Amino acid sequence: MSKDNAGAVQSQSGRSTETLYKVFIYVVLITLAITIIVPVGWVFLASIKQNSEFYTNPWALPLGFYWQNFVEAWTTAKMGSYMLNSVIVTAVALLILLAVALPAAYCLSRFQFRGGKLLNICFMAGLFINVNYIVVPIFLMLNGGDKWLRQAFGSSLLLNNLFVLAVVYASTALPFTIYLLSGYFATLPHDFEEAAYIDGAGYGRTMVSVIFPMAKPSIITIILFNFLSFWNEYIISMTLMSGLNSQKTLPVGLLSLQQASQSAAQYGRLYAGLVLVMLPTLILYMCVQKQLTQGMTVGGLKG
Amino acid sequence: MRSNKGRNRFLALCIAPATILFFVFMIIPTINVFRMALTDAGAFTAGKFIGLANFVTLFNDKRFIIAMQNTILLVVVVTIITFALALVFAGILTREKIKGQNFFRIVFYIPNILSVVVIAGVFSAIYDARQLPDGTPFGLLNTMIRLFHDPVTWLDERHVIVSIIIAMVWQAIGYYMVMYMASMSAVSASLYESAGLDGAGRITQFFQITLPLIWTNIRTTLTFFIISTINMAFLFVKAMTSGGPNGASDVALSFMYGQKDANLYGYSMAAGVVIFIFSFALSALVNKVTKRDVLEV
Numbered sequence: 283m284s285k286d287n288a289g290a291v292q293s294q295s296g297r298s299t300e301t302l303y304k305v306f307i308y309v310v311l312i313t314l315a316i317t318i319i320v321p322v323g324w325v326f327l328a329s330i331k332q333n334s335e336f337y338t339n340p341w342a343l344p345l346g347f348y349w350q351n352f353v354e355a356w357t358t359a360k361m362g363s364y365m366l367n368s369v370i371v372t373a374v375a376l377l378i379l380l381a382v383a384l385p386a387a388y389c390l391s392r393f394q395f396r397g398g399k400l401l402n403i404c405f406m407a408g409l410f411i412n413v414n415y416i417v418v419p420i421f422l423m424l425n426g427g428d429k430w431l432r433q434a435f436g437s438s439l440l441l442n443n444l445f446v447l448a449v450v451y452a453s454t455a456l457p458f459t460i461y462l463l464s465g466y467f468a469t470l471p472h473d474f475e476e477a478a479y480i481d482g483a484g485y486g487r488t489m490v491s492v493i494f495p496m497a498k499p500s501i502i503t504i505i506l507f508n509f510l511s512f513w514n515e516y517i518i519s520m521t522l523m524s525g526l527n528s529q530k531t532l533p534v535g536l537l538s539l540q541q542a543s544q545s546a547a548q549y550g551r552l553y554a555g556l557v558l559v560m561l562p563t564l565i566l567y568m569c570v571q572k573q574l575t576q577g578m579t580v581g582g583l584k585g
Numbered sequence: 586m587r588s589n590k591g592r593n594r595f596l597a598l599c600i601a602p603a604t605i606l607f608f609v610f611m612i613i614p615t616i617n618v619f620r621m622a623l624t625d626a627g628a629f630t631a632g633k634f635i636g637l638a639n640f641v642t643l644f645n646d647k648r649f650i651i652a653m654q655n656t657i658l659l660v661v662v663v664t665i666i667t668f669a670l671a672l673v674f675a676g677i678l679t680r681e682k683i684k685g686q687n688f689f690r691i692v693f694y695i696p697n698i699l700s701v702v703v704i705a706g707v708f709s710a711i712y713d714a715r716q717l718p719d720g721t722p723f724g725l726l727n728t729m730i731r732l733f734h735d736p737v738t739w740l741d742e743r744h745v746i747v748s749i750i751i752a753m754v755w756q757a758i759g760y761y762m763v764m765y766m767a768s769m770s771a772v773s774a775s776l777y778e779s780a781g782l783d784g785a786g787r788i789t790q791f792f793q794i795t796l797p798l799i800w801t802n803i804r805t806t807l808t809f810f811i812i813s814t815i816n817m818a819f820l821f822v823k824a825m826t827s828g829g830p831n832g833a834s835d836v837a838l839s840f841m842y843g844q845k846d847a848n849l850y851g852y853s854m855a856a857g858v859v860i861f862i863f864s865f866a867l868s869a870l871v872n873k874v875t876k877r878d879v880l881e882v
Contacts (some may be wrong), residue, residue, distance in 0.1 A: 386603035453610035514700035
């Protein structure tokens, strides 16, 4: 065998292990993708099945579109009004969070003042406190406040209040949000403010009309991450909204729907409820998946 | 010149709301965890100081011991599997020319945007162990494995932890994968080229170039992943099994929450103190063990 030939044989075998490796990679990737797509897709198909179809092969396709499941989930299981609650809580919490965190992050990252360093450390330490570690004392604090209010004014308003829930959501999201925004603000050169000051703008105007517009990409990132965490949260909501049935948020409503449908064997309604909870996040994700997966480099600390 | 007073007023106005909310809803509750753990506070008791009595009861409470064991098991196993798989997949997706790379990235991230309650619903269909009257299984997993295995009761005392581990890895893997893809794509391609010329294979390149260069990122995420897993374990257990059967799947936080529901607030907070100390100690330990000299190129 000539030298040339040997080289050709070698590169051929190299190429075939290369192909084998490629095939292996695709098999693994596709398997992982299937384990995600199939269960989620199955829920969508199950949500339009009639109840009798759940007593045969679960992999059978639905016989038709049984929309009644969605009607029942929306009205009988009250998922419609729970969705309204979730929309209110999420929107209010996001508004409070932005209004409070943006100015704070700006000042903490760009101004030197007494106690500033200490505050920065405090907010950093807050990153390590997981909300669910402190959900019981938050509940007891609000419960105690309610007791006092009942004695003093005859009515309570802290627990079972969607607005208070939104405030708690916003407050517990502060450390992560301030950390993320400060990181961005710290990278801006100080020339921007100096130019604005020379043009006669005050501190407030400079912040709102010069700095905030530049932070738009970071602001969008924090809105996306916090929207998902507020919309999907269920432990705090379950704890602080335990009194009134009508005040539930969507995930908590889904949890009770799950328990009710398991015992009453109404599966179609259950899967329709699952679809109702995940559809908004899936639609949002499809629209903004680029920003979401690219905002990740800074989002490494999500709890 | 701008007055110092105006500057100070502006700073106070901007910082005060965030600081107040942060103190009222995070710092004070955290202090309360440690304070109440030393009392017999409950729905019907005044909450007088009882020293470390709660902790003595706690460490003799079999259910708490099981809950802590489950927590440690979940943290260790879920962390190892998630990080190993996420790093390998991220390495493959950034280094190789894969058709549909974007598609895979989008799909792998989906579990992360779903509520844990939704995931629990999906997995209750997967793990469903019931059978039709004629004995054919019903759940998605059991119908798939029936060709070579008898139906498994996935959520019984023997299997429940494994079932929860699978669900947790399923949920977490995409998020970390996408994150490592971002940091791996910042590693310059010329490094791999010269390593390739020196005859270093893919696996050598992965361990000698990719991992050392994103090590700082891995360390930070690992520390936070541990705290997050202690919390996620609670979310999964609460939605999937409520700690059952017989407390077999209880984790530290679900134990704490259960004691609050039983109106034993002081006792519940004693468990909270143990969880706080445990998670900080574990994070510090991991931080220490993974310390390496930072490589910069």
